Amino acid sequence: MKVGFYTSKREYDEKMEEFNEAILNSIRNGVQTLGDDVKAFEKEIQEYTAAQHAIGVASGTDALVMASDILNYKDGNEIITSPFTFLASTSCLAKHKGKPVFVDIDEETFNIDTTKIEEAITDKTVGILPIHLFCQMANMDDIMDIAKKHNLSVLEDAAEAFGMQWKGKGDTYRHAGTIGDMGIYSFFPTKTLGAYGDGGLITTNNDELADLTKMLRVHGAKEKYHYEYIGYNSRLDNIQAAVLRIKLKYINDSIEKRNKIHDLYVERLKEIPEITLPKVKGDQKPVYYVFNITCDKRDELNQYLKDNGIGTSIYYPIPLHLQNCFSYLGYKKGDFPVAERVSERILALPIYPELKEEEVEYVCEKIREFYRK
Structure with a gap:
């Protein structure tokens, strides 16, 4: 698939x-x-x-x-x-x-x-x-x-x-x-x-x-x-x-569909110890524009998913304080350890309103398969 x-x-x-x-x-x-x-x-x-x-x-x-x-x-x-x-x-x-x-950032949000x-x-x-x-x-x-x-x-x-x-x-x-x-x-x-x-x-x-x-x-x-x-x-x-x-x-319907896909991901991935799921904080109504996990062996998992036909993205692989274009600000590695740590572990999985349940199941199956190897 x-x-x-x-x-x-x-x-x-x-x-x-x-x-x-x-x-x-x-x-x-x-x-x-x-x-x-x-x-x-x-x-x-x-x-x-x-x-x-x-x-x-x-x-x-x-x-x-x-x-x-x-x-x-x-x-x-x-x-x-x-x-x-x-x-x-x-x-x-x-x-x-x-x-x-x-x-720096909050590691959970x-x-x-x-x-x-x-x-x-x-x-x-x-x-x-x-x-x-x-x-x-x-x-x-x-x-x-x-x-x-x-x-x-x-x-x-x-x-x-x-x-x-x-x-x-x-x-x-x-x-x-x-x-x-x-x-x-x-x-x-x-x-x-x-x-x-x-x-x-x-x-x-x-x-x-x-x-x-x-x-x-x-x-x-x-x-x-x-x-x-x-x-x-x-x-x-x-x-x-x-x-x-x-x-x-149709925006409210689209938002609700995204939320349901999020719930399915959480249900299927919550027992995998190598994965951490984001936590919503504060009294607010979230919208799941992106579904991110933080995970062990991120780059290896990412490649495994791609090899199995699954599209992913990494938001964001390098924090801005370490980008060449902002070197003039004088920041260095270690200044914002949470952002740096998250950038090495974060991985975005497919989520959009028209995504099918069997496709989410397939993504989760391949993630479980990777960590059982």
Whole structure:
């Protein structure tokens, strides 16, 4: 049996008529930038997440770069974040000559260890950039308390976190990306809400930040050819928005299917002593965008699964503080031992709504087989 890590084809086959009609309608209505589907999609995201503003941009990376610019994460200012993440979560700061200040992660959640944030704050610190990774949000109670105490802004990297919700000590659940000053989503095809190309979105509950974001995504213009700022050219494509609107209709069902696949993996793998499963912490609603295990003999297991037709991925093999592009920050091996240890043991298994139960069973069977050899 072959089990791909991800495929969009099954979802397309299931909803082919809806996708085709949405794309053709977008084309029939004439070529548009920030067209009707973008406007409708932004409104639908506002309704789904309860964010006051949702602003579509070209990618999750662009969303991070623009939000970092807006929040003054630049010119030598320090921003506290995690070294265990995708490059864009930190390159957005370096692009503006901001200084990423890393703190280690929680080994059970893979998210930033909020107990270590305050010791990293200096008189140059202006913000915190938490990354909600894989299946759950960082501890937003701790993060917002620290930010308020030290007068810092918060940019939520919710690129992987669409649909995740945090209650913590609050009265209601709040969506990832809507708790800090600004939040961002990525609609890269593999994401829980993924386009057929690239796309991203910025959320905020602040009117002034929203107005500035809307100007910056169109070169800094408040009206055409009248420029208030040196901005960007970063607009969510109308055809991608049309695709995303179809997918958003089914998002709760997709999330539930992911959760069921997670439960099946946990049930089948929980008795294997060489494997540790992630633990969800805090009062929150997880979404299983990625299903990770940490395991003994990770590279050998990974190769064994590939040899048996199973697609996998490693998020992330090298923490950012050890990447060549961030060597100028002066970090060295051993500075963040948890992130370094996790990067050597973590392995992502296939998970997407259309994955079949027998395929999950096959993956688990091969993992058990590997450790019984």
